[in-house]
Amino acid sequence: MKPVADSKELMKGAMILTLAALVTKILSAVYRVPFQNIVGDIGFYIYQQVYPFFGIVMVLSTYGFPVVISKLYTEQQAAGNRGRADRLLAISLMFLGMIGVLLFLFFYFGAAWIAAQIGDPELSLLFKVVSIPFLLFPVTSVFRGYFQGKGNMVPTAVSQVSEQFVRVATILTLAAVIVQQGHSLYAAGAGAVFGSVTGGLVSILILGFFYLKNGAGNPFRNFSAKDWWGDTAWVVKALVIQGFAISISGMLLILLQLADSLNMYASLLKMGLSAEEAKSAKGIFDRGQPLIQLGTVVATSMSLSLVPAISGDKSRNRIEGILPKVRLALQTSLIFGAAAAVGLSSIIVPANIMLFQNGDGSNVLGVLSLMILFGSVILTITSILQGLDKFIFPAAVILSGFIMKYVLNLALIPDVGTMGAAYATLAAMLVTMLILIKKLRGVLGQPVLSLAFIVKVLFSAAVMSAFLKLFLYITNFSYGYIEPDRLAAVLQAFSGVALGAFVFFFVLVKTKALTEDELMTLPFGSRIVQLFFR
Structure with missing residues (x-):
C-alpha cells in the first residue's frame, strides 16, 4: 500500500x-427496538444507564484517535520518515494503552461507587463488564489509524461493521x-453489555489479520530510548488535543444520554416516584434514543458525504469551491432534518x-423527536x-452543551419529570446549534x-x-377494526411517513425554496423534480 495522494482515492476511501x-x-439504532421488546422498559433503563460509557469507547476507537493517527502517519510517510512513522504507532499504542488501563481500573474497581453515585447500586455488575472495552480500544485505534494513514480504508470498514x-x-x-431462563x-x-467485549475482540482479530497479511512488521523495530524522548511529546500532544477534540465533537448524542444516565433516575426519585416507577419512566424516555439516532443518521449521512470534498478544497486552497459545498451540505441537513x-x-x-408495543410516554417522545433537526444541523456544522x-471550538461548544443539559436536568426533572429532561435536551441543543x-x-x-x-423549510414542515x-x-378508527392494535399502528405509521414526505416536498417545491437545478443536487433530487415539476 502507498500513501494516498490522489484526490479520487481520497474520495473513494472517504x-x-x-x-x-x-x-x-x-x-446501533435498530437493535434497541427488539432489545426493548425482550427486556421491557425497566430492562431498557438498566442497559441505557451504562450504554453512554461504552459509547464513549466506540467514538474514541472509531472517530477520534484513528483520525489523528492516520493524519500524522500520512505526513511522516510523505516526508520519507519511515522510522518516525513506525515510532508514531508504537508511542500511540503505549500512550493509549496507559489511558485504557487507567480507565479499566477506574470502572472495574470503582463500579460500586459509580453505581451508588447514579443512585442504583445494582448497576455495579454492568460497570465491571463495560470496563473491559477500555482495554481493547487502544489496539483498534492504532490499527485503524495505521490503515487509514496508508490509504486503505477497507480494514477499518470491515472491522467496524463486523464489530457491530x-x-x-x-x-x-x-x-x-x-430473560427466558428467569434471571x-x-x-x-x-x-x-458483554456484546461490547465480543464485538471488540472480533474487530481486533480482523484488523490483526489485515496487518499481518500486508506484512507491515513490528512498529517497535525502530524504537529506542533516544527516539522515545524525541518523539513522545509531539505525538502525545496531538493525541490529547486533536484526538479528544474530534472525539468530543462526535459524542453529541452520547453526552446528552450520559447526562440523563447521571442524574435523571435520582431526580425522578426526588420527584416522589418509587424506584420501580422511576426506572420505568427512564426506560420509556430512552425509547426516544433509537428513533433520534436513526433520524439523525438518515438526515446527516447525505450531507456529511460532502465533507471530504470540502476538506479537499481547503487543502488545495480552492476557497471558491468551499462555499457551494457548505451550502449544499447545510441545505440537505436542514431539509431532511426538519x-x-x-x-x-x-x-x-x-x-x-x-x-x-404501547403508546406510553408519547407526549415526551414527541418533544424529544425535535432533537433530530438540531442534531442534524449541529453534526453537519461540526x-x-x-x-x-x-477542531477545538466545536468540541468546546458541545462539551458546554453537555454541562448545560446536566444542570437543566437537575432544575427541571424534579418539577415536570421526564418532560423536563426533554426540554433540557432541546434547550442545550438549540444553544449549541446557534453558537456553531x-x-x-x-x-x-x-x-x-x-x-x-x-x-420556507420550516413552513413546509x-x-x-x-x-x-x-x-x-x-x-384512528382503524384501532377498533384491526387487531391487534400494533398492526393498526404499523399501517398508520407507514402510510403517515409516505403521505407526510409527499406533502413536505410538495410544499417545499411550490414555495420555491429551491430551484429545479438546486433540487437536482439533493439526494433523490431527480425523483423529486420528476414528481413535482413534470
Whole structure:
C-alpha cells in the first residue's frame, strides 16, 4: 500500500468509511427496538444507564484517535520518515494503552461507587463488564489509524461493521436467553453489555489479520530510548488535543444520554416516584434514543458525504469551491432534518405503539423527536468546521452543551419529570446549534443559508405536521377494526411517513425554496423534480 495522494482515492476511501459508519449507526439504532421488546422498559433503563460509557469507547476507537493517527502517519510517510512513522504507532499504542488501563481500573474497581453515585447500586455488575472495552480500544485505534494513514480504508470498514454485527447478535441472544431462563433484568443487562467485549475482540482479530497479511512488521523495530524522548511529546500532544477534540465533537448524542444516565433516575426519585416507577419512566424516555439516532443518521449521512470534498478544497486552497459545498451540505441537513423531526413528532403515537408495543410516554417522545433537526444541523456544522481545520471550538461548544443539559436536568426533572429532561435536551441543543452557526458564519465571512430558505423549510414542515395530525384523527378508527392494535399502528405509521414526505416536498417545491437545478443536487433530487415539476 502507498500513501494516498490522489484526490479520487481520497474520495473513494472517504466514501467507504462513510458507508461503514452509516451501516454501523443504523445497526446501533435498530437493535434497541427488539432489545426493548425482550427486556421491557425497566430492562431498557438498566442497559441505557451504562450504554453512554461504552459509547464513549466506540467514538474514541472509531472517530477520534484513528483520525489523528492516520493524519500524522500520512505526513511522516510523505516526508520519507519511515522510522518516525513506525515510532508514531508504537508511542500511540503505549500512550493509549496507559489511558485504557487507567480507565479499566477506574470502572472495574470503582463500579460500586459509580453505581451508588447514579443512585442504583445494582448497576455495579454492568460497570465491571463495560470496563473491559477500555482495554481493547487502544489496539483498534492504532490499527485503524495505521490503515487509514496508508490509504486503505477497507480494514477499518470491515472491522467496524463486523464489530457491530457481532455486538448486536450477542446483545439480542444473551438478553433473550437470560430473560427466558428467569434471571434478573440486571443479569440480562450485563449480558447485553458483554456484546461490547465480543464485538471488540472480533474487530481486533480482523484488523490483526489485515496487518499481518500486508506484512507491515513490528512498529517497535525502530524504537529506542533516544527516539522515545524525541518523539513522545509531539505525538502525545496531538493525541490529547486533536484526538479528544474530534472525539468530543462526535459524542453529541452520547453526552446528552450520559447526562440523563447521571442524574435523571435520582431526580425522578426526588420527584416522589418509587424506584420501580422511576426506572420505568427512564426506560420509556430512552425509547426516544433509537428513533433520534436513526433520524439523525438518515438526515446527516447525505450531507456529511460532502465533507471530504470540502476538506479537499481547503487543502488545495480552492476557497471558491468551499462555499457551494457548505451550502449544499447545510441545505440537505436542514431539509431532511426538519422533515424527519417534525414528521416523527407528528406520528409518534402510532410509531411508539408499532415499535414498543404501547403508546406510553408519547407526549415526551414527541418533544424529544425535535432533537433530530438540531442534531442534524449541529453534526453537519461540526464536520464542516473540522474539514476547515477548526477542531477545538466545536468540541468546546458541545462539551458546554453537555454541562448545560446536566444542570437543566437537575432544575427541571424534579418539577415536570421526564418532560423536563426533554426540554433540557432541546434547550442545550438549540444553544449549541446557534453558537456553531455563528462560528461557521465567522469562518466563511458570510451567511450560508438565507432566512427566506429557512422559513420556507420550516413552513413546509408545519404544513406537513398539520396534515399528519388530520390524517391520524381520521384514521384512528382503524384501532377498533384491526387487531391487534400494533398492526393498526404499523399501517398508520407507514402510510403517515409516505403521505407526510409527499406533502413536505410538495410544499417545499411550490414555495420555491429551491430551484429545479438546486433540487437536482439533493439526494433523490431527480425523483423529486420528476414528481413535482413534470
